[in-house]
Amino acid sequence: MSQWLNVAKRELRSYFNSPIAYCFIVVFLLVTCGLFMTTFFLSGVATMRPFFSSLPLILIVFVPAITMRLWAEERKNGTLSLLFSLPTNSISLVLGKFLASFAFGILALLSTLVIPIMLIVLGDPDPGPIFGGYLGSILLLAFLLSLGMAVSAFFKDQIVAFIISLVVGFSCFLAGLEFISAFIDGWIPGLGTFLRETIGISSHFNSFSKGIIDIGDCLYFIVFSVIFLLINVFTLEGYLRMRTTKGFAFGCILLIGIGIFLNGIFRDMHLGRMDLTEDKIFTVSPATKRVFERLKVPIRVTYYVSPKDKLPTPMKDMPRDVGDILEELKRLSPKFSYKIVNPEDIPDEIEDIHKKGILPFSAQTIEHDALNIKRIYSAISVAYLDKKEEIIPQVVPDSLGSLEYDLVSRIYRLTLTSKPKIVLITPNSSMDPKLAEMLRQAGRPPQEMDRFQRIVEILESQGYEVVKQKITKDTPIPDDARLVMIIAPEKMSDRARFEIYRFLRSGKPVFIAGQSYTYSYSEGPNGPELHAQKSLQETNDLISPFGLKIGEKMFFDTRHVTLHVTSQRQIGMFTALVQTPVNYPVQIQVLPDQMNKDLSITNSIAGLLYLWGSPVSVDDDLLKKYGVTKTVLFESSPGAWERDFHFGPLTQRDLSPPNTRQLKSYPLAVLLEGKFPDPFEGKKVPKWASDKTDNETETEKDPNRNQQVTSKPSRLLVVGCSEMFSDTAIMAMGNPVFLLNSVDALSLGEELIHIRNKTQVQRFIRPVSTKEKLMWRLFTVFFMPVLWILYGIFRAISRKKNRLLCEGR
Numbered sequence: 001m002s003q004w005l006n007v008a009k010r011e012l013r014s015y016f017n018s019p020i021a022y023c024f025i026v027v028f029l030l031v032t033c034g035l036f037m038t039t040f041f042l043s044g045v046a047t048m049r050p051f052f053s054s055l056p057l058i059l060i061v062f063v064p065a066i067t068m069r070l071w072a073e074e075r076k077n078g079t080l081s082l083l084f085s086l087p088t089n090s091i092s093l094v095l096g097k098f099l100a101s102f103a104f105g106i107l108a109l110l111s112t113l114v115i116p117i118m119l120i121v122l123g124d125p126d127p128g129p130i131f132g133g134y135l136g137s138i139l140l141l142a143f144l145l146s147l148g149m150a151v152s153a154f155f156k157d158q159i160v161a162f163i164i165s166l167v168v169g170f171s172c173f174l175a176g177l178e179f180i181s182a183f184i185d186g187w188i189p190g191l192g193t194f195l196r197e198t199i200g201i202s203s204h205f206n207s208f209s210k211g212i213i214d215i216g217d218c219l220y221f222i223v224f225s226v227i228f229l230l231i232n233v234f235t236l237e238g239y240l241r242m243r244t245t246k247g248f249a250f251g252c253i254l255l256i257g258i259g260i261f262l263n264g265i266f267r268d269m270h271l272g273r274m275d276l277t278e279d280k281i282f283t284v285s286p287a288t289k290r291v292f293e294r295l296k297v298p299i300r301v302t303y304y305v306s307p308k309d310k311l312p313t314p315m316k317d318m319p320r321d322v323g324d325i326l327e328e329l330k331r332l333s334p335k336f337s338y339k340i341v342n343p344e345d346i347p348d349e350i351e352d353i354h355k356k357g358i359l360p361f362s363a364q365t366i367e368h369d370a371l372n373i374k375r376i377y378s379a380i381s382v383a384y385l386d387k388k389e390e391i392i393p394q395v396v397p398d399s400l401g402s403l404e405y406d407l408v409s410r411i412y413r414l415t416l417t418s419k420p421k422i423v424l425i426t427p428n429s430s431m432d433p434k435l436a437e438m439l440r441q442a443g444r445p446p447q448e449m450d451r452f453q454r455i456v457e458i459l460e461s462q463g464y465e466v467v468k469q470k471i472t473k474d475t476p477i478p479d480d481a482r483l484v485m486i487i488a489p490e491k492m493s494d495r496a497r498f499e500i501y502r503f504l505r506s507g508k509p510v511f512i513a514g515q516s517y518t519y520s521y522s523e524g525p526n527g528p529e530l531h532a533q534k535s536l537q538e539t540n541d542l543i544s545p546f547g548l549k550i551g552e553k554m555f556f557d558t559r560h561v562t563l564h565v566t567s568q569r570q571i572g573m574f575t576a577l578v579q580t581p582v583n584y585p586v587q588i589q590v591l592p593d594q595m596n597k598d599l600s601i602t603n604s605i606a607g608l609l610y611l612w613g614s615p616v617s618v619d620d621d622l623l624k625k626y627g628v629t630k631t632v633l634f635e636s637s638p639g640a641w642e643r644d645f646h647f648g649p650l651t652q653r654d655l656s657p658p659n660t661r662q663l664k665s666y667p668l669a670v671l672l673e674g675k676f677p678d679p680f681e682g683k684k685v686p687k688w689a690s691d692k693t694d695n696e697t698e699t700e701k702d703p704n705r706n707q708q709v710t711s712k713p714s715r716l717l718v719v720g721c722s723e724m725f726s727d728t729a730i731m732a733m734g735n736p737v738f739l740l741n742s743v744d745a746l747s748l749g750e751e752l753i754h755i756r757n758k759t760q761v762q763r764f765i766r767p768v769s770t771k772e773k774l775m776w777r778l779f780t781v782f783f784m785p786v787l788w789i790l791y792g793i794f795r796a797i798s799r800k801k802n803r804l805l806c807e808g809r
Contacts, residue, residue: 007096008103011070015104017799022792025108026785028062032112033781041773046123046763048115052133052209056201059137059144060173064165066105067148068158070097090236094229098149105141109134111784118776123765124592128211128276136208139221140201144169146228153235169201176200182313182365189309193316197267198260207273212282215271220263227259279604279757281401284328287754288408295335299411300383301326303340303395304358306376312365314397318378322395325403343377356381357391382407384414390463405755412752413463420747421465423477423484426452427537452487454727458736459743471496473688477503482747485511488722491538494686497679500542505676507712509746513719514539516552516614517645519586521565528565529649530584543718545679546628546672547619550720551642554650555614555666556585558639558657559767563587585655586612588636589733590668591764595634599671600750601741602633604757605734607764613721615640615666628674633717636666637767669719675711717742 015021036051043050119125148165155161174180175195184192196203204217231252275283303326305311305319319340326338343353343360360375380392390410395403413420428450456466469475471492477484477499484503489512492500504510514537522529532554539550564579588610595602615636623630641663643654657663680686724735737756744752768776 004092004095004099007093008099011097011100012103015100016792016795019792019796021104022788024062024065025111025788028058028108029111029785029788030781032058033115033784036115037777037780041768044764046119046125046765048119048125048130048133049209051112051115052137052205055133055137056140056173056205057170059140060169060201061166063105063141063144064148064151064162064169066101067145067152067165068162070101070149070152090233093236094149094232098145098229101145101149102142105145106138109137109141111788114780114784118780119765122768122776124763126211126278126763128278129209132207132211132213132276133209135213136205136217139208139218139225140205142225143201143221143228146225146232150228150232150235153232172199173201176202176204178203178314185313186365193313194264198263210282211275211277213274213276215273216263216266216269219266219271223262224259227255230255284332284404285755287751288329288404289332291408291412291751292329292333292336295333295411295415297385297415298335298337299414301329301336301338301407302381302383303338304343304353304377304379304381305340305395306360306378307342307344310374311376311378312363312374315363315376315378318395318397321397321400322380322403325400325407329404329407356389357393359393361394380407382410382414384411387414390414402756405752408755409462409752412748418480419463419465420483421467421478421481422459422743422747423481424452424455424459424466424468425470425484425486425489426450426455426468427488427490451726451728454730455485455487455725455739458730458739462740464743464747471499481508483509483511483743485513485743486542487513487725488535488537489514489539489542490536492542493689494680495688497542498686501545501676501679504714504716505678505711507714509715509717511717511719511742511746512539512543513722513725514542514550515612515721515723516550517554517612518723519584519612521580521582522649523580524649528580528582530582530586530655531649532645534645537722543716546626546676546716547622548670548672548718549617549619551615551617551666553642554586554645554654555588555636556641556643556655556657557588557610557636558585558663559589559591559637560585560587561589561609584650585657588613590634590636591766593766594637594665596632599631599633600753600757601671601738601745605737605741607733608634608735608738609724609729609732610636610668610721611723611726611729611732613668613719613724615642615668616670616718616720618667618670623672626674626677628672628676631671631673632667633669633671633719635668638665639663640666668721669717672716672718673713675713676716678711715746717746 032051032055035054036048039050116125116130119130144165147169148161151165151168152158152161155164177200178196181192181196181200184195186192204220207214207217234248234251273282275281303319303322305322308316308319311318323340326340330336330338343350343358346353358377358379358381360377362373363376365372365374378395380395382390382392384390390413392403392406392410399406456468459466467478467481471477473495481503484500486500500510514535516535516537516539517532518535520531520533522531540552543549560583562581562583565582566579590608590610592606595605597603618630620630639657641658723729724732725739730736730739740756741753744750744756
């Protein structure tokens with residue numbers, strides 16, 4: 001052991017005795033950290049995925065610069081004879097040089113730790129993908145170093161060794177790319193996929209940056225690193241010591257063939273993996289386990305998928321990947337069973353499969369340099385008792401991350417006695433008067449538009465039955481409704497409010513979202529202008545009996561986002577639609593540090609667009625009197641303020657933050673829990689607006705509908721923003737996730753939320769000023785290079801002093 005350690009120490013010392021090492025590290029850091037910082041503040045996401053996605057290519061270029069001199073220089077200078085005159089052997093020489101270069105490369109990688117330090121200060125990054133990315137980088141470093149050393153041993157010229165190492169490394173990288181393997185498959189079916197799975201660098205490296213440590217991927221790098229080192233040893237033995245070269249080429253090819261063969265086997269084996277992500281997003285959640293433990297009747301899942309040779313290259317691993325997920329679910333309960341079926345093997349059942357909703361869909365493939373369309377199957381059906389089967393119509397690589405939720409949510413709802421029903425009450429938006437008049441003149445009566453239609457689509461896609469209605473005598477709240485959602489409440493009759501309160505006091509939850517103002521954008525003489533309009537909503541009439549109130553002043557926040565507003569602009573003779581970026585403090589952004597981490601509804605949401613919203617004030621004394629508890633779901637940033645309403649465009653004073661003392665944080669969404677009081681206590685039951693009879697006659701006709709109910713524990717969720725649920729904003733940031741989490745928590749429970757939240761991995765950094773951005777750029781890009789330069793100067797001066805002392809003796 002001392003032999004290769006001595007060689008490693010000698011080599012490592014020689015690195016830092018030369019300015020080349022410092023130049024290498026400085027340039028490496030400037031390139032890697034500089035590229036990362038160019039887009040970091042634009043995305044604002046606390047992740048190192050962009051860093052690790054570009055790192056393989058950077059290492060493929062830089063590592064040959066380290067290895068090209070390891071043997072080529074020894075051969076060129078004729079110092080190999082001196083090495084072999086030492087009491088050592090080829091294995092010790094190879095290991096020593098490898099460990100020295102490996103330690104040098106790790107020092108260069110560790111110098112990039114300034115990036116995770118910055119992420120920790122500015123946000124809350126997931127440490128798992130960062131650790132996994134660095135582990136994968138170290139394994140990739142070992143792979144490329146051993147490859148470069150093996151190539152360097154063949155040549156005396158360092159430049160030739162550098163170019164050959166670069167070409168081989170880059171070829172392995174390309175082999176792992178899906179579009180390259182798809183291109184090769186187009187000419188020789190199956191070859192591109194085989195090369196991607198056995199020798200492709202990128203296909204084995206990408207999982208590390210996600211926070212997944214796959215044993216098969218680790219073995220890929222380890223096996224080839226060992227093989228390249230063995231080739232290096234054989235090269236020394238066969239060429240440098242002038243021993244027989246018979247069978248040398250065959251031995252090298254055999255070793256590489258063994259490596260390809262072993263990695264082909266590893267890809268088909270389930271060797272296990274570790275999920276390093278903080279929320280274990282690639283592991284079956286405890287909530288899924290609880291759902292499966294309660295299964296009383298067998299659940300049958302069938303995955304219909306075309307044969308592997310007919311799938312496009314990006315989907316060739318789908319049968320294996322989906323099978324892994326289904327097998328993991330099968331271990332949770334004996335009541336769960338699955339099978340993978342090729343529809344082409346059951347031609348007699350094709351018609352029945354199509355009736356279920358299992359239909360082939362089009363997928364693009366590349367064959368002989370031409371784009372072709374294939375019709376393939378990749379769908380899942382879930383069967384439970386004699387109920388109608390639930391169908392996941394398309395299972396593609398992008399949907400694998402949410403497949404557990406897609407399956408378990410359908411299983412959960414199948415086991416319910418009835419489909420969960422949600423009552424949705426929204427206003428009908430009136431059409432623009434000019435457009436309405438044009439339609440009337442054209443003989444087409446104008447129709448009211450629904451600005452909240454996407455809420456229905458989102459909820460129905462998750463298995464809910466959504467009933468859109470107004471509360472009238474003919475359309476009361478259904479008895480089997482699990483939740484009433486009221487978005488942008490309009491003026492309601494006393495009887496409609498009585499029905500909502502009655503529903504709430506019966507122990508069923510209510511969700512209310514409303515705001516005090518809407519805003520419009522227009523072009524003014526000096527650019528875009530913002531106008532405020534008082535909302536016609538009557539939210540406060542509905543929630544004030546419970547100590548809640550939507551703020552009545554215009555509300556602003558220093559944390560806001562840029563939006564693009566479409567407007568008409570006259571360009572010569574033509575009218576064009578143009579998008580104008582607007583950045584006003586009413587376009588409020590809510591980040592994770594403003595959300596309640598103790599609630600499943602909000603603890604894994606990356607951010608919200610709180611568009612034009614208002615704060616929610618709470619009368620704590622009144623809640624205490626009623627025995628109702630309050631929980632704030634999320635709040636504004638500490639840099640929020642209010643202004644009095646006025647007509648006309650908002651002024652610079654309105655849009656500019658006041659002095660620091662007037663800035664504070666406001667609650668934006670509140671959850672009340674407990675037994676709610678009856679606002680109509682001691683009063684007669686209000687009549688329906690269309691009913692002309694007195695209360696006594698109405699009670700005789702419908703005694704159950706008009707009687708008071710005994711108050712039961714219930715929940716009321718109030719959000720001071722309805723526009724965030726409109727069709728224009730519902731898909732922004734984490735708004736749809738917040739909607740689904742709220743509905744799930746109020747109507748079904750929190751188990752499905754825990755499963756869905758596994759897919760939420762984006763974490764945003766806090767707002768950063770321009771000066772702070774500049775400081776972090778300088779720190780990340782230049783701090784470590786400057787330290788290395790200073791260390792190099794210090795070491796050079798120390799060596800010079802030592803040399804002078806030796807000469808003085």
